[in-house]
Amino acid sequence: MDTMQKYLSIAQDLTNKIKHGQYTEGTLLPSETILANLYGTSRATVRKALVELTENGLIQKIKGKGSVVLDTAKFTFPISGITTFTELNRNQQMNAVTTVLALEDRPLPAEIMKQVGRHLDPAATFIQRLRTVDDEAIVVDEDYLLKSVVPEVPEIVAQGSLYEYMEDTLNLNIAYATKTITVEPMDEAICAKLHLETANLAVVVRSLTYLNDTTFFQYTRSIHRPDRFKFVDFARRKHLVAKKF
Amino acid sequence: MDTMQKYLSIAQDLTNKIKHGQYTEGTLLPSETILANLYGTSRATVRKALVELTENGLIQKIKGKGSVVLDTAKFTFPISGITTFTELNRNQQMNAVTTVLALEDRPLPAEIMKQVGRHLDPAATFIQRLRTVDDEAIVVDEDYLLKSVVPEVPEIVAQGSLYEYMEDTLNLNIAYATKTITVEPMDEAICAKLHLETANLAVVVRSLTYLNDTTFFQYTRSIHRPDRFKFVDFARRKHLVAKKF
DNA sequence: TAGTGGTCTAGACCACCAG
DNA sequence: TGGTGGTCTAGACCACTAT
Numbered sequence: 001m002d003t004m005q006k007y008l009s010i011a012q013d014l015t016n017k018i019k020h021g022q023y024t025e026g027t028l029l030p031s032e033t034i035l036a037n038l039y040g041t042s043r044a045t046v047r048k049a050l051v052e053l054t055e056n057g058l059i060q061k062i063k064g065k066g067s068v069v070l071d072t073a074k075f076t077f078p079i080s081g082i083t084t085f086t087e088l089n090r091n092q093q094m095n096a097v098t099t100v101l102a103l104e105d106r107p108l109p110a111e112i113m114k115q116v117g118r119h120l121d122p123a124a125t126f127i128q129r130l131r132t133v134d135d136e137a138i139v140v141d142e143d144y145l146l147k148s149v150v151p152e153v154p155e156i157v158a159q160g161s162l163y164e165y166m167e168d169t170l171n172l173n174i175a176y177a178t179k180t181i182t183v184e185p186m187d188e189a190i191c192a193k194l195h196l197e198t199a200n201l202a203v204v205v206r207s208l209t210y211l212n213d214t215t216f217f218q219y220t221r222s223i224h225r226p227d228r229f230k231f232v233d234f235a236r237r238k239h240l241v242a243k244k245f
Numbered sequence: 246m247d248t249m250q251k252y253l254s255i256a257q258d259l260t261n262k263i264k265h266g267q268y269t270e271g272t273l274l275p276s277e278t279i280l281a282n283l284y285g286t287s288r289a290t291v292r293k294a295l296v297e298l299t300e301n302g303l304i305q306k307i308k309g310k311g312s313v314v315l316d317t318a319k320f321t322f323p324i325s326g327i328t329t330f331t332e333l334n335r336n337q338q339m340n341a342v343t344t345v346l347a348l349e350d351r352p353l354p355a356e357i358m359k360q361v362g363r364h365l366d367p368a369a370t371f372i373q374r375l376r377t378v379d380d381e382a383i384v385v386d387e388d389y390l391l392k393s394v395v396p397e398v399p400e401i402v403a404q405g406s407l408y409e410y411m412e413d414t415l416n417l418n419i420a421y422a423t424k425t426i427t428v429e430p431m432d433e434a435i436c437a438k439l440h441l442e443t444a445n446l447a448v449v450v451r452s453l454t455y456l457n458d459t460t461f462f463q464y465t466r467s468i469h470r471p472d473r474f475k476f477v478d479f480a481r482r483k484h485l486v487a488k489k490f
Numbered sequence: 491t492a493g494t495g496g497t498c499t500a501g502a503c504c505a506c507c508a509g
Numbered sequence: 510t511g512g513t514g515g516t517c518t519a520g521a522c523c524a525c526t527a528t
Contacts, residue, residue, distance in 0.1 A: 026459075045517060057423070061494095062495080063526080066494060176479065179477070201444055213307055214305050233423070233424040234423055286499085288499095288500090292514085306515090309512080310508080310514080311514075
């Protein structure tokens with residue numbers, strides 16, 4: 001609780017040093033044995049830290065050679081993964097404003113109930129929010145939060161970060177999500193909010209989010225202006241295991 | 246080379262058993278110590294195998310309890326990561342056809358040169374291919390393959406899988422890629438090929454792909470019919486390290 | 491040949507979850 | 510309280526890269 005795990009603090013430290021240019025792009029990190037000595041730990045722990053950097057696209061390990069610092073390190077903002085609008089806004093310098101359009105009780109849509117299990121209580125809180133950047137409407141977020149997990153959502157929370165509320169205040173352990181991205185025609189109500197004129201097409205990101213104990217608790221439909229939508233990802237080539245099936 | 250690493254074959258075996266229903270959704274896998282005994286290995290090796298399953302969204306580990314088999318296991322086809330059209334076509338039962346529209350020498354576009362380094366030789370092979378599923382045009386793929394890495398691309402290869410050629414024949418070690426997904430208006434030539442009528446908007450997936458030794462070798466622009474585009478992802482909540490910056 | 495990362499072992503202690 | 514996964518250690522051998 002009080003102190004971080006060793007491998008995470010090493011990963012954090014190396015990440016900072018790369019982002020701040022202490023380890024420059026194209027060069028090699030110190031070897032794993034050297035790093036183990038530097039941080040006063042075992043090689044296995046250093047390796048666990050380096051896995052973090054590898055997954056985040058900061059380094060590429062080359063057998064027999066070393067760990068190369070990648071030039072993508074400074075520019076890639078992983079929007080994949082589960083990241084929230086508030087976190088993005090904080091990390092990047094966006095002049096963003098959130099307007100709560102709706103905050104009411106509304107059951108989970110039937111088509112979602114089918115996916116997550118019929119034996120679930122569909123009672124949920126519906127939150128509709130408009131995201132504005134530089135006075136331009138960019139996104140309409142629609143969240144359904146299961147009452148069985150999050151009994152109530154204060155107005156103040158809806159204006160800020162749902163995840164901060166759930167993680168810091170409710171101590172919920174958010175673990176994973178399945179996401180889909182599609183492009184769909186939208187009805188007039190949405191078009192008006194996002195000022196869609198030429199076409200009525202919008203980018204729709206749907207997320208089903210689960211807690212650490214595998215209970216489903218949130219469905220989000222995120223509707224983006226197509227001309228402002230950008231999804232950035234760092235991907236590693238999977239071999240063998242993931243390819244079958 | 247001849248035999249697989251132990252942890253990968255364990256991961257493969259567990260994956261198969263989950264997909265075939267030998268370990269059913271919602272139940273627990275045998276504990277790590279039991280699995281270690283079953284496979285005649287150490288707990289660390291079993292854990293490394295379980296990391297693979299976790300990343301692929303097959304299980305969720307719960308401290309003090311065990312590894313839960315997820316119900317998303319059977320249905321999720323991770324399209325994120327680096328997967329090729331040929332692999333997708335093989336894994337799923339699509340009636341897909343590839344038509345080579347162009348196969349010629351063409352230098353890497355200037356805007357891409359800026360991103361990957363000016364000191365590079367822009368000489369490349371340009372391949373334009375139309376992907377058809379059930380007699381419907383779905384995707385136009387445009388690949389630029391650097392000649393410095395892939396000197397030539399036979400016509401037969403262009404009709405099949407570029408990655409199979411590069412990995413199996415040329416023994417290249419494809420490692421990672423940066424990807425972006427955007428929605429953009431397309432010119433008439435593309436619109437005609439994809440039969441875009443109402444709007445001229447298409448989904449554009451751009452990839453910069455790199456080898457294991459961090460050399461850039463491929464730029465791909467993949468243009469999708471918006472009404473047929475679907476991106477599916479399994480994401481885990483990142484904490485601490487990735488969030489800063 | 492010397493150094494690197496990749497794999498694997500056998501052990502240890504901890505925090506968490508259940509009965 | 511006993512079993513679970515999470516972390517960490519200290520060692521070992523291998524395949525690969527460089528010189």
